Amino acid sequence: MGMRLANDESEQDGVKRSTEMPSPVEILQALIRFNTTNPPGEEAACIMYIRQLLEDVGIETRTYALDPTRPNLLARIKGSGEAPPLLLYGHVDVVGTGKQAWSRDPFGGDIEGGFVWGRGALDMKGGVAMLVSAFLRAHVHKLPLRGDLILAIVSDEEAGGEYGASFLVDRHADYFAGVKFAIGEFGGFAFHALGKTFYPIMVAEKQLCWLKATIRGDGGHGSMGEPGADCMAQLGNMLQSLSRNKLPIHAAPAARLMIEGMADALPLLPALLLRGLLRPRLGGIVLKLLGEKGGAFAPLLRNTVSATVVRGGEKINVHPSEITVELDGRTLPGVTPQQFMDELRRFAIPDSIGLEVLRHDPCAAAPDMGMFRLLSDVLKEADKEAVPVPLLLPGGTDGRLFAKLGIQTYGFLPMPLPKDMQFTQLIHAADERIPIEAIGFGTDAIYRVLELYGAQP
Numbered sequence: 001m002g003m004r005l006a007n008d009e010s011e012q013d014g015v016k017r018s019t020e021m022p023s024p025v026e027i028l029q030a031l032i033r034f035n036t037t038n039p040p041g042e043e044a045a046c047i048m049y050i051r052q053l054l055e056d057v058g059i060e061t062r063t064y065a066l067d068p069t070r071p072n073l074l075a076r077i078k079g080s081g082e083a084p085p086l087l088l089y090g091h092v093d094v095v096g097t098g099k100q101a102w103s104r105d106p107f108g109g110d111i112e113g114g115f116v117w118g119r120g121a122l123d124m125k126g127g128v129a130m131l132v133s134a135f136l137r138a139h140v141h142k143l144p145l146r147g148d149l150i151l152a153i154v155s156d157e158e159a160g161g162e163y164g165a166s167f168l169v170d171r172h173a174d175y176f177a178g179v180k181f182a183i184g185e186f187g188g189f190a191f192h193a194l195g196k197t198f199y200p201i202m203v204a205e206k207q208l209c210w211l212k213a214t215i216r217g218d219g220g221h222g223s224m225g226e227p228g229a230d231c232m233a234q235l236g237n238m239l240q241s242l243s244r245n246k247l248p249i250h251a252a253p254a255a256r257l258m259i260e261g262m263a264d265a266l267p268l269l270p271a272l273l274l275r276g277l278l279r280p281r282l283g284g285i286v287l288k289l290l291g292e293k294g295g296a297f298a299p300l301l302r303n304t305v306s307a308t309v310v311r312g313g314e315k316i317n318v319h320p321s322e323i324t325v326e327l328d329g330r331t332l333p334g335v336t337p338q339q340f341m342d343e344l345r346r347f348a349i350p351d352s353i354g355l356e357v358l359r360h361d362p363c364a365a366a367p368d369m370g371m372f373r374l375l376s377d378v379l380k381e382a383d384k385e386a387v388p389v390p391l392l393l394p395g396g397t398d399g400r401l402f403a404k405l406g407i408q409t410y411g412f413l414p415m416p417l418p419k420d421m422q423f424t425q426l427i428h429a430a431d432e433r434i435p436i437e438a439i440g441f442g443t444d445a446i447y448r449v450l451e452l453y454g455a456q457p
């Protein structure tokens with residue numbers, strides 16, 4: 001590192017500093033040692049550590065905060081303008097360790113057995129270490145960029161992004177003007193199945209569509225037995241039909257891309273089975289056939305709803321005249337709240353029960369796949385076994401917030417993982433850890449993307 005700068009006098013200082021620049025692994029260890037458990041987050045010290053890394057090599061930064069203890073960091077390296085700016089973003093907050101039984105200090109950042117251990121190693125301080133390292137390297141090596149390169153390190157992803165991405169998108173949208181594509185979580189890790197090494201790259205996520213159901217009844221004194229329109233009976237019926245009735249299968253574009261991508265790499269029979277998931281009539285049967293293995297596909301093929309909060313009833317001797325139920329709805333990309341409520345009406349919730357939308361984060365019905373080929377090529381170059389496939393994520397990330405600015409996120413934090421290591425089982429769990437070599441692998445792959453970005457129309 002820094003070799004190419006050796007003859008450039010103006011960069012003497014940069015050369016000296018670049019050799020002192022910590023490695024991606026050292027950056028990750030440092031990040032883990034800041035306890036950024038959210039809530040309360042308190043990401044400031046961690047964010048300031050990254051700011052110092054950037055300023056040490058002469059990169060200008062700025063921070064924006066809704067709450068001074070929870071800042072967000074922005075930095076930009078100028079490109080030639082041939083391509084739109086490219087955004088790299090990640091969050092430094094982590095989920096708590098609660099009563100989990102850890103065999104190492106979750107905030108120790110220890111290296112042992114070829115892994116870096118700690119909360120956030122995978123979600124997503126490991127990814128932040130890769131993104132920051134690639135960004136630093138692009139600056140120090142004076143990598144010719146076709147588009148501006150923007151780095152955004154945010155707070156508060158794990159609790160919804162109010163202090164982080166949501167705040168930036170609402171209040172500082174101008175900083176992201178012209179950005180079409182972004183690299184962030186969730187994806188890029190190796191996923192071993194059916195003899196293949198898949199690398200799912202997130203291109204879309206399901207949308208939050210939180211609803212409130214209001215059940216009204218006659219009320220009255222408890223001693224009079226059941227009233228005519230009994231709230232409790234309606235509640236019981238609704239909860240039962242919600243748990244019994246699976247909503248119908250729809251093949252959203254992102255789910256189709258994902259399943260077709262996997263099927264293309266598989267032998268005839270499993271390929272046929274997977275493609276069957278996309279057929280509205282057949283999908284449910286195939287899911288049953290796949291059993292537990294198919295469990296991961298189920299939420300990608302339909303809208304889902306979970307009743308999570310029930311409020312009603314004040315006194316033991318009074319029938320409530322109103323009960324409200326909060327419903328955690330998750331819809332496929334592009335499904336409107338009205339379409340979702342219409343579907344619930346048809347399958348689970350009668351017209352007599354009121355429905356209103358509490359929150360909806362819309363995103364595009366179909367992902368913009370314009371950068372997928374490049375990411376896929378970089379992965380195949382780095383790992384000859386790689387089968388990159390688009391991923392529709394059943395959960396949510398900050399991607400849904402940046403989508404409000406028309407930005408397509410790709411979840412691309414490349415990590416080759418051993419066969420016995422399941423990414424999705426270790427995030428938010430005890431003994432979260434990342435193989436040391438995966439950190440270098442991911443940094444190099446992201447750097448390669450920066451080299452190639454904008455080269456082809």
Ligand SMILES: [Zn+2]
Nearest residue numbers: 123124157185
């Ligand atoms: Zn995350």
